[in-house]
Amino acid sequence: MSKIETTLPRPDLFRFTMPLTAALAAIFGFVGGNMVAQPWLGAVIGAVVGCAIAWVAETNLDKRTAVRWGVIAILALAGLVFGNLGTAVSGALIGAVLGWAAYWLANSDYRSSVPIYYTPGQTLWHNTFKFICGLIFFFLVAPLIPVMWLSFNAEDFFTFTPEMLNFQAEGYSLKHYRDFLGTDEWMVPLKNSLIIAPIATVISVSLGTLAAIGLSQSHVPGRRAIMAILISPMIVPLIISATGMFFFYAPLGNWMEANLGLSQSFVGFVKVILAHAVLGIPFVIITVTATLVGFDRSLTRAAASMGAPPVRTFFQVQMPLILPGVISGGLFAFITSFDEVVVVLFVGSAQQQTLPWQMFTGLREQISPTILAAASILVAVSIMLLATVELLRRRSERLRGLSPA
Amino acid sequence: MKFNKPILATMALGLSAGAVGADGHMASDMTLVSWGGAYQQSQINAYADPYVANNPGVTVTWDESSAEAVAKLRAMNEAGSITWDVVDVVAADALRLCDEGLALEIDADEMLAAAPDGTSASDDFGDLLVGDCFIPQIVYSTTFGYRTDMVPDGVDAPSNICDVFDLETYPGMRALEKRPINNVEWALLCDGVAKEDVYDVLATEEGQEQALAKLDTIRDSVIWWSAGADTPQLLADGEIFMGSTYNGRLFAAIEEQGQPIGMMWDAQVFDLDGWIIPEGLSEERLARALDFVKFATDTQRLADQAKYISYGPARVSSAPLVGKHATLGIDMAQHMPTDPNNAANTFLYNYEFWADYRDDIDAKFQAWLAQ
Numbered sequence: 001m002s003k004i005e006t007t008l009p010r011p012d013l014f015r016f017t018m019p020l021t022a023a024l025a026a027i028f029g030f031v032g033g034n035m036v037a038q039p040w041l042g043a044v045i046g047a048v049v050g051c052a053i054a055w056v057a058e059t060n061l062d063k064r065t066a067v068r069w070g071v072i073a074i075l076a077l078a079g080l081v082f083g084n085l086g087t088a089v090s091g092a093l094i095g096a097v098l099g100w101a102a103y104w105l106a107n108s109d110y111r112s113s114v115p116i117y118y119t120p121g122q123t124l125w126h127n128t129f130k131f132i133c134g135l136i137f138f139f140l141v142a143p144l145i146p147v148m149w150l151s152f153n154a155e156d157f158f159t160f161t162p163e164m165l166n167f168q169a170e171g172y173s174l175k176h177y178r179d180f181l182g183t184d185e186w187m188v189p190l191k192n193s194l195i196i197a198p199i200a201t202v203i204s205v206s207l208g209t210l211a212a213i214g215l216s217q218s219h220v221p222g223r224r225a226i227m228a229i230l231i232s233p234m235i236v237p238l239i240i241s242a243t244g245m246f247f248f249y250a251p252l253g254n255w256m257e258a259n260l261g262l263s264q265s266f267v268g269f270v271k272v273i274l275a276h277a278v279l280g281i282p283f284v285i286i287t288v289t290a291t292l293v294g295f296d297r298s299l300t301r302a303a304a305s306m307g308a309p310p311v312r313t314f315f316q317v318q319m320p321l322i323l324p325g326v327i328s329g330g331l332f333a334f335i336t337s338f339d340e341v342v343v344v345l346f347v348g349s350a351q352q353q354t355l356p357w358q359m360f361t362g363l364r365e366q367i368s369p370t371i372l373a374a375a376s377i378l379v380a381v382s383i384m385l386l387a388t389v390e391l392l393r394r395r396s397e398r399l400r401g402l403s404p405a
Numbered sequence: 406m407k408f409n410k411p412i413l414a415t416m417a418l419g420l421s422a423g424a425v426g427a428d429g430h431m432a433s434d435m436t437l438v439s440w441g442g443a444y445q446q447s448q449i450n451a452y453a454d455p456y457v458a459n460n461p462g463v464t465v466t467w468d469e470s471s472a473e474a475v476a477k478l479r480a481m482n483e484a485g486s487i488t489w490d491v492v493d494v495v496a497a498d499a500l501r502l503c504d505e506g507l508a509l510e511i512d513a514d515e516m517l518a519a520a521p522d523g524t525s526a527s528d529d530f531g532d533l534l535v536g537d538c539f540i541p542q543i544v545y546s547t548t549f550g551y552r553t554d555m556v557p558d559g560v561d562a563p564s565n566i567c568d569v570f571d572l573e574t575y576p577g578m579r580a581l582e583k584r585p586i587n588n589v590e591w592a593l594l595c596d597g598v599a600k601e602d603v604y605d606v607l608a609t610e611e612g613q614e615q616a617l618a619k620l621d622t623i624r625d626s627v628i629w630w631s632a633g634a635d636t637p638q639l640l641a642d643g644e645i646f647m648g649s650t651y652n653g654r655l656f657a658a659i660e661e662q663g664q665p666i667g668m669m670w671d672a673q674v675f676d677l678d679g680w681i682i683p684e685g686l687s688e689e690r691l692a693r694a695l696d697f698v699k700f701a702t703d704t705q706r707l708a709d710q711a712k713y714i715s716y717g718p719a720r721v722s723s724a725p726l727v728g729k730h731a732t733l734g735i736d737m738a739q740h741m742p743t744d745p746n747n748a749a750n751t752f753l754y755n756y757e758f759w760a761d762y763r764d765d766i767d768a769k770f771q772a773w774l775a776q
Contacts, residue, residue, distance in 0.1 A: 156662050157641040250484035264434070264488070349488035350436045350468030361469035366442035367634040 010108050017105045018054040024101055025050025028094045049075075050098065057102035064107075068099035086165045144379060151176055151372035158367055176373040186374065189358040195269065196344075196354060197337040200276035204333040207277070208284025209326055213318070215285070216292045227285070234282040238342045245275045246346040265351040272348045276340060280333025287332065291325025294400055324396035328389045335385060339378075431693040434464050438492040441469035442634065443657050447713035448493070450731070452701035455709075459700070463693070474498060478507045478683055487685050490694045493542070496535050496677040497756060503538035508681040509691075510537045516695055518703035520722035529704070529720045533677055535756060540702055541679040541719035543710065546742035546751070547587050548673035550640055550655040551575075551647035553665045563647060566672035566750075567595035570623055577646025580636045583629035585616075585770035586759060587649065587674050590752060592619035594672060604758045613766060617773045629774070640666050652742050656715035660733055660740070670747040676754040679719065715740040 011017055025046040033042015053071055060067050072095035079091025104110055111118070114126050146160075154173040155161055163171025180186045211230055215223050233241055249271040256267045295318065303313040319326075341356040348354070355374065362371050437453065439445040445467060453465050470477055474494050481487050494502065502508040511517075513534055517526035527534060533541040549569065556562050560574055568575055569591065581588050593603050593612065596619045606612035620627075628645060630636055636650035637658040652673070658664045680702070682694045700706065707718035708726035715737060718724065727738050738744055742751075 155641070157638055157664075159638075159642050246480065247484055250486040254486055268488075350438075350466045350470075351434075353468070361441050364472065364632050365440055365469055365634060367632075367638045 011105065013054065013058045013106070017058060017102065018051050020105055021054035021057075021098065021102045022047040022050035025053070025094075025098055028098070032090070032094075050102075053098050053102045054106065057099075057106045061103075061107060064103050068096070068103065071095045071099035071102075085167045089167065147372050148376045148379070151369055151376045153369045153372075156368055158369060158372070176369045179368075179370040180373045180377070186355075186358060186370065189353045189355045192352055193338055193355040196272050196276060196352070197334050200273045200280055200337045201330050201334040203273070203277035204280030204284050205326060205330040208281045208329060208333070209288050209322075211281070212285045212288035212292060213314075216289060230285055231282040233279050241279070242343045242346040245278075245343060249275065249347050264349075268349050268352045272344055272352045272354075275343050275347045276337035277333075279340065279343065280336050283332035283336060284326070284329035287325045287329035288322060291322045291396070295321060324392040328392055331385050331389050335382060430689055431696060432490075432687070432689040433462055433693075434466070435490045435690075435693055435697060436466045436468055436488060437697075438468045438470050438474060438489050440471045440493065440633075443661075443714055444653060444716075445469065447710050447716075448701075450713050451710035452697075452706055455706070456697055456700050475501055478502060479505070481683075482507055482685065487683050489683055490686065490690055491697060492681050492683060493678065494681055496539055496541075496679065497754075497759065499539035499679065499681050500536045500756060500760065502681055503536045507684055508538035509684050509686075511540055511682075513540075516699060518699050520704050520720065522722065524722060529722050531721065533719050535677065538681050539677075539679050540681065540698055541677050542702060542707065543678050543716035543719055544675055544743055545678060545716045546652045546670075546673040546675050547582070547649055548652050548655070548742070549647050549649050549669040549671075550636065550658070550666045551669055552577075552640060552643060552645075553667045555643065555646050562667055563669050564671060566591050566669075568669070569647065570595045570619065572623060572626060575646060576626075578626050578628055578639075578644060579623060580628045580630050580639050580645045580648025580650075582649060583631045583774070585766045586754075586763075587752075588620060589613070589616035589766065589770070590674070591672060592616040595619060600752075604755055607758070607766075608762065613769055617769065620773075637664075637666075640664065652740075653714045653716050656740050660730070660735065668747075670742070671750050672752055673742055673747070673750075674752040674754055675742065677719065678716075711737050711741070715742075717741045717743040 026043040027046070029042040029044070029046020029049070030039045031042075032046070033039045036042075056067055056071075072092050075095035075098075076088045076092035079087035079089070110127055111123055114123050118126070149164075150158055150160065152172045152174065153159070153161070153164065153176070154171055161171050165171075211226075214220060215227055215230075220226070253267045253271050256262050256270070257264060262270075299317055299321075300313050303317045304310075308316070339356055340354070341360050344352065344354050344357055345360070348357070355378070359371050359374055362368060437448075439448055449467070453467075457463055457465060468489065471493050474492050475498050478487075478489070478492070481489070499508060503510070513527040513530060514525045517530075517540065519525055520529045530541050533544070535541075549563070549566075551563055553562065555577060557575065563569070563575055569579060589607060590603050593606055593616050594600060596615060598606050598612075598615075607616065628639060628648075630639070630648070630650070633651050633654050636645075636648035637654050639645045639648060641658065641662070641664050647669070652668070655666060655668055659666050659668070680698055682691070682698065686694060702720075704720055704722045705726065707720050708723040708728075710716070711718055711723075711727045712729070712731040718727065724743075727741065729735060730737055739746065742748065
């Protein structure tokens with residue numbers, strides 16, 4: 001039997017590829033022209049450039065890489081001639097998008113991921129859907145980019161200076177990172193955060209894991225009610241928990257100071273740590289409960305039948321298997337404490353000033369890009385922690401055979 | 406003359422013994438509350454660092470919570486756990502805290518240092534000792550800054566408070582504080598009300614309507630700010646042409662940050678900022694707080710603060726000691742709101758009027774904003 005070859009028909013240049021590329025280029029031209037108060041002229045120039053790129057792509061289908069780099073180079077050069085380094089970078093980016101789009105259309109790549117029997121309408125929807133997904137992702141992540149960019153500002157304002165936009169070295173500086181890393185104003189709060197968050201995490205993980213294991217036993221009376229109460233700190237508005245905690249912990253702190261002879265600062269840390277532990281427990285309970293669903297109870301019975309006491313069974317049989325859930329719960333608890341500002345403002349005093357507290361007051365009183373430097377560092381730390389959680393989750397799935405390794 | 410010596414000796418002994426005793430009874434930790442930013446930095450440089458140098462072993466913690474000092478002190482008082490020792494507040498907040506019994510009453514001559522020439526503290530501070538609990542520190546003003554590069558061609562830079570309301574000569578956005586205080590006074594001044602009649606007019610229903618009607622004329626060109634850092638940021642962005650804020654913030658933006666901003670001092674409103682000591686401190690902590698406040702508000706310390714920020718010292722005796730900026734080396738006297746060139750036309754925040762009318766006019770202003 002001979003193999004059936006299917007080739008996708010390539011679309012018509014003048015009825016499909018050229019108008020669409022031109023429309024995309026016209027949008028870029030409109031935005032670019034707007035900067036010099038000539039949006040419509042920009043749109044027309046963009047459309048012409050788009051037609052030219054579409055034609056070149058159609059006639060040089062096999063030289064894709066060369067043509068795309070050529071388009072990038074030409075538009076970057078045009079940007080440099082009519083503007084400065086900033087416009088050149090924009091030109092290069094626009095060139096990359098237009099070059100990619102022209103080939104994507106001309107070479108029928110837009111149909112490559114859909115079944116061959118799809119109608120044009122179905123293909124259009126498939127690609128629109130992908131576009132919407134990309135847009136959602138963009139709007140989630142895009143706000144972080146200016147924050148990181150501005151954190152290298154040489155000025156003390158949240159302003160993109162002309163030097164920054166032209167990528168000139170004098171517009172950039174690391175001084176806000178120096179301010180962050182080199183002054184007590186920021187290092188003391190960071191140190192406080194690094195004292196409070198790990199201890200609160202250890203408490204949340206211990207109590208949360210025990211609670212989850214207990215609540216997963218079918219013979220516990222009123223399981224659902226207990227679960228709801230334990231998870232409530234996650235659901236009740238934080239400001240309400242914070243007010244309640246303030247009036248609960250204040251007499252407790254006074255009692256500890258008066259009867260145990262502890263210093264005000266130490267008692268303050270105890271109060272904040274306990275408050276943060278309460279906030280972290282629900283995350284641990286939820287992740288550990290989810291892990292326990294996949295836990296085979298016959299293993300604990302097997303251990304018991306061989307004479308292992310319950311505590312030993314827990315540490316040697318159950319714990320290793322639910323460890324990924326415990327760790328990811330612990331990471332959530334850590335981030336909750338590390339990012340928390342409302343409760344610490346109420347319960348803590350100035351000696352327990354945490355990093356988010358310092359950022360909060362800093363933003364209100366002094367709009368300084370040092371906050372952006374701190375935020376960039378925190379974002380980097382958060383990304384690393386979440387990446388760890390994800391890796392652990394995958395590992396646990398692989399161990400349980402839920403996904404092919 | 407013969408029996409004078411033993412008396413002197415006894416006095417000296419008593420004094421030194423008293424000092425040792427007092428030192429031993431003072432707490433070694435102290436939490437100071439202030440506003441953060443350049444202002445708090447000037448207090449650290451001028452007061453806290455020298456104080457710690459004189460009293461080794463004392464640790465100072467700063468809390469940037471002055472903005473919500475009244476609410477927090479109330480809550481602390483209710484919970485019975487006061488964690489603050491000395492609190493920096495504006496005079497109006499000090500009056501409220503004093504009325505509610507949350508701040509310690511101050512006997513200026515007994516608790517504060519006399520001037521170097523022997524003038525008593527109460528004479529040196531003079532009228533600025535408003536209320537019974539307030540220990541004045543600085544005189545600041547709320548005034549306008551404008552972008553020098555956005556002044557239209559062929560027009561002089563704004564120099565009159567009514568230029569704020571003149572959208573034809575000076576087009577562009579303005580920033581005004583999101584509360585009626587200062588804004589309604591300026592509005593009436595520019596609506597033909599004489600300066601001495603402003604508060605009489607403002608006490609009437611029609612006068613309040615008149616002020617809001619005047620503000621209505623520029624309403625579409627106003628961005629309302631609530632933090633002192635907002636206006637300098639908006640000016641640096643070029644988002645506004647002119648805006649009101651505290652004069653020290655504008656000084657920092659102009660001289661320290663080199664922004665193209667000019668000062669318009671006309672009809673600046675003077676206000677006071679200073680310390681209060683919360684009621685209900687333990688004996689040791691109170692002794693430490695009083696010792697710090699006495700040191701931090703003496704003539705030299707108040708003059709020193711002006712090296713770091715352009716706010717006027719609250720003591721008469723400090724004014725001649727104001728020198729140059731600590732790092733920029735520029736003469737600070739000309740940047741003080743109290744300098745004769747800047748203070749040609751000024752307003753003093755009227756505490757009695759606003760104590761009586763604040764709630765009422767606030768409600769009207771907020772309703773007007775929401776329209």
